Amino acid sequence: MTHISRRAALKSSAAISLLTSFGCERDAPSTTDDLANLDAVSTAQAVKSGNVSALEVVNAAIGRAEKINPAINAIVTPYYDTAREQAAVTPAGAWFGVPTFIKDLNNVIGQRTTYGSRAFANYVATEQSAHIDAIFANGLVSLGKSATPEFGLTATTEPMLSGATRNPWNTNHSTGGSSGGAAALVAARVTPVAHASDGGGSIRIPASCCGLVGLKPSRARMPVPDGDAGAPVNLTAHGVESRTVRDTAAYIAMMEVDNDLPQIGLVSGPVSARKKVAFFTKAPTGIAVDPEVVSVTEATARQLESLGHEVEEIEPPFDSSVLQDFSIYWAARIALVVENWERVSGQKAGYNAFEPFTYGLIEYYEGRRDLLETVVARLISFERDYRAAFSNFDLLLSPVLATPPPEIGYLSTTYGFDLILERISEYVAFTQVANVAGAPAISLPIGMSSSGLPIGAQLAAVPGNERAILEVAYELEEEFEWSKRAPALL
Numbered sequence: 245m246t247h248i249s250r251r252a253a254l255k256s257s258a259a260i261s262l263l264t265s266f267g268c269e270r271d272a273p274s275t276t277d278d279l280a281n282l283d284a285v286s287t288a289q290a291v292k293s294g295n296v297s298a299l300e301v302v303n304a305a306i307g308r309a310e311k312i313n314p315a316i317n318a319i320v321t322p323y324y325d326t327a328r329e330q331a332a333v334t335p336a337g338a339w340f341g342v343p344t345f346i347k348d349l350n351n352v353i354g355q356r357t358t359y360g361s362r363a364f365a366n367y368v369a370t371e372q373s374a375h376i377d378a379i380f381a382n383g384l385v386s387l388g389k390s391a392t393p394e395f396g397l398t399a400t401t402e403p404m405l406s407g408a409t410r411n412p413w414n415t416n417h418s419t420g421g422s423s424g425g426a427a428a429l430v431a432a433r434v435t436p437v438a439h440a441s442d443g444g445g446s447i448r449i450p451a452s453c454c455g456l457v458g459l460k461p462s463r464a465r466m467p468v469p470d471g472d473a474g475a476p477v478n479l480t481a482h483g484v485e486s487r488t489v490r491d492t493a494a495y496i497a498m499m500e501v502d503n504d505l506p507q508i509g510l511v512s513g514p515v516s517a518r519k520k521v522a523f524f525t526k527a528p529t530g531i532a533v534d535p536e537v538v539s540v541t542e543a544t545a546r547q548l549e550s551l552g553h554e555v556e557e558i559e560p561p562f563d564s565s566v567l568q569d570f571s572i573y574w575a576a577r578i579a580l581v582v583e584n585w586e587r588v589s590g591q592k593a594g595y596n597a598f599e600p601f602t603y604g605l606i607e608y609y610e611g612r613r614d615l616l617e618t619v620v621a622r623l624i625s626f627e628r629d630y631r632a633a634f635s636n637f638d639l640l641l642s643p644v645l646a647t648p649p650p651e652i653g654y655l656s657t658t659y660g661f662d663l664i665l666e667r668i669s670e671y672v673a674f675t676q677v678a679n680v681a682g683a684p685a686i687s688l689p690i691g692m693s694s695s696g697l698p699i700g701a702q703l704a705a706v707p708g709n710e711r712a713i714l715e716v717a718y719e720l721e722e723e724f725e726w727s728k729r730a731p732a733l734l
Contacts, residue, residue, distance in 0.1 A: 279304045283488040284342045284436040284495070288383070291341035298341025302331040302385050305343035308434045309387060315733060316410045316432055318425040320348045321356045322388040330385045337383020338498055343435045345390040347426055350376055350441070350469065352386065360394040360403040360422075363585055363597035374467035375482045375499070379439060382498050390438055391425030393657065394599050395578055398664075399449050399645075399672045400655040401425055404599050408652045411453060412731035413697055417649040420453035422446040423485060427454040430485045431731055437491055441469050443480035444570065445644070445675025448687035450485060452644035452700030455689040455729060457486045457717070461496060462707045463682025464503045477573060477623045479679040487727065489717045492686075496710060505707070511714040519716060520554045521545070522633075523641035527673040528560045529567060534647040537699055540691035541643050544701040547723050548641070548716070561633035561640070562677050566626055567669070569619045570676045575609035576616055578602060604661025623680050627707065630681035634706050639716065642674050644700040648693040674702060684710040688717055689726040696732065 279301055282290065290296045306324045313319045331341060351357045351369035358364045379386070391401050391409045401409040401424025409424045411417040412432040419428045423440035427450030430438050440447045442460040451458025466482040484495045490512070497510040523545045525538045549555040582593050582602065595603070609616075633640065655667055678685035685704035693699055703713050721727075 280308060280433040282436060284339060284486065284491045285488075287342050287436055288339040291335070298331040298335065298385065299328065301341050302327050302343050302387070305387060305435055308432075309429070312412075312432045312434055312733065315415055316412055316428045317407055318391050318409045318419075318428040318432075318434075319345070319387075320358060320389045320391050320406050320425065323355060324387060326355075327385050327387045335383070337381055340383030342384050342437065343387055344379070344384045345388055345426060345429055345435060345438045346376065346379070346386050347423055347439050347441055348389040348392050349396050349422070350439070352376060352389075355389065357389070358405055360392040360396070360405060361598065362405045363589075363593075365405060373469060375469065378467070378499055384437075387435065390423070390429060392423065393421045394602055395581060396422030396441070396443060396446055397574075397578060397605065398422065398601060398655060398657060399445065399668055400650070401428075401450075402652065402656060404657070410652065411649055411697070412733040413455065413649075414695070414732060416651055417697060418453060418652055418655065420450035420645075420649065423450045423458075424453075426485045427451060427456055427458070430454070430456055430487060432733055437484045437486045437495065440483050440485045441480055442483060442679065444574065444679050445672055447483045447485065448644050448675050448685060448700070448702060449672065451687040451689070453649040453698060454485075455698035455726065455731070457489055457492050457686065457688060458700075459483055459492050459496065459686040459710065459713070460678060460684060461500075461710060462505055462684045465496070465500050465505060465684070465710070467501060475577070476620045477680070478682070479574075481679075489714060489721045492717075493714045496714075506709075506711075508710050508714075511711055511718075513715075514718040514722075515715050518552045518554065519638040519712060520556075520636065521548050521639045521641055522556050522558045522561075522637040524558050524560050525643060526560050527646055528562045528677075529564045529669060529673045531646060531670045531673060533643060536648060536691075536693050537643045537646060540699045541641065541701050544688075544690050544720065545641055547720065551719055551723070553716070556637075562629070566623075566680055567673065567676055569622050570680055571665075571669075572609060572612050572615060572619045573623060575605040576613075579606045579609045582606060599657045600659075601657035601661065601664055604665070608661070608665070626677075627681045627683075630677065630683060631706055638705065638709075638712055640704045642702050642704070644674055644687045644702045646671055646673055648695070648697045648699055678704050681707065683707045684713055686713050686717055688720055688724075689729075690720065690724050692729070
């Protein structure tokens with residue numbers, strides 16, 4: 245049985261009141277195909293109104309998982325019987341009966357957590373975080389654990405433990421990472437949403453690759469993810485992969501915690517106030533950006549201008565130094581993880597337990613260990629520089645990634661470290677700054693490449709201003725109508 249804290253249950257009661265009338269126009273499914281195409285808000289409304297039972301919804305999702313997962317390899321450990329038991333209990337929570345998956349970097353009590361690593365292939369969790377408590381308190385039903393690269397370290401989901409997760413739009417291509425399993429399952433219509441987390445782009449990168457909506461919330465908007473408590477710079481935030489802006493908005497409204505940030509509440513649509521938007525298409529690292537990616541960002545800027553927003557093109561407001569600092573700090577964190585594993589297990593780490601890229605990061609850090617104190621100080625102070633970039637603007641628009649999704653294997657963690665670091669650095673140059681600054685940023689599925697692969701555009705704001713992002717995201721959803729697209733797999 246899923247474990248739920250009393251505090252999470254009380255938070256869920258407030259969420260029910262908040263969301264009770266949100267989205268009831270699409271809550272009458274008549275077939276299992278209808279269930280597959282409903283978003284989470286409509287699914288919850290259908291269950292609440294009695295048009296369908298939670299158990300029927302969950303069984304239909306399990307059927308889709310069993311049918312589709314062999315093609316996409318997105319599920320690490322299924323827990324279908326547990327999901328059915330949870331769906332059969334007394335209804336509770338704003339999203340009771342909505343099927344989901346938990347990213348396999350996060351513990352669920354009594355369930356296997358591998359962290360995408362062979363070293364943890366048999367680990368079973370004995371505790372779980374406050375955010376996982378809140379997911380279950382709000383009624384979501386987990387069907388199992390979704391795939392992630394080892395420790396969420398890279399921008400593709402191809403762990404040696406479970407093999408490559410494949411993009412539903414073209415199974416020869418990457419889903420992105422590290423929430424690649426979550427994104428593949430949502431894009432393939434297995435579940436309407438899936439839990440995700442983002443430490444350097446890990447919600448937004450898979451969202452861009454798989455044609456989804458993916459918002460990284462502000463630092464402290466959600467409870468701190470597993471393993472990040474006490475870190476000198478908390479880079480990671482919980483979130484969700486979804487197909488609609490309203491699912492993302494509703495999830496944030498349900499899950500946000502009391503803190504010093506302005507509370508968002510439920511953002512249910514666009515507003516009349518126009519925004520000042522700056523956009524850039526050049527990467528802070530100076531690497532070339534694919535022309536199709538540039539075209540999608542420019543099309544987004546033109547659409548925003550046509551909607552009455554004030555839009556201005558600028559040079560990249562950040563340079564590559566913050567990304568270099570990010571890499572050193574990221575490597576230091578993984579060195580600590582492996583060190584702790586050795587201490588707890590009593591074993592010496594080896595290539596039979598950890599992937600070559602993980603060792604490469606540790607060696608990268610060891611060669612720069614004396615810089616760590618200075619790096620941490622610069623990362624902490626970066627929020628000031630980030631805010632300065634918004635002195636004349638409400639939002640920043642940019643690409644999410646420098647290219648459309650690459651083929652499986654291009655970012656393999658078994659290549660030489662210098663090659664894979666170079667490829668990742670060229671591919672991911674737009675997402676990490678929001679994590680360092682603790683700021684919100686969203687990937688929206690604006691366009692498609694000439695070969696039929698999704699390309700996202702990123703909107704970012706200052707810490708605490710998710711509302712501005714979501715209000716504009718609703719407008720873009722109406723204009724670009726991405727819900728009408730479906731992956732080739734379907």
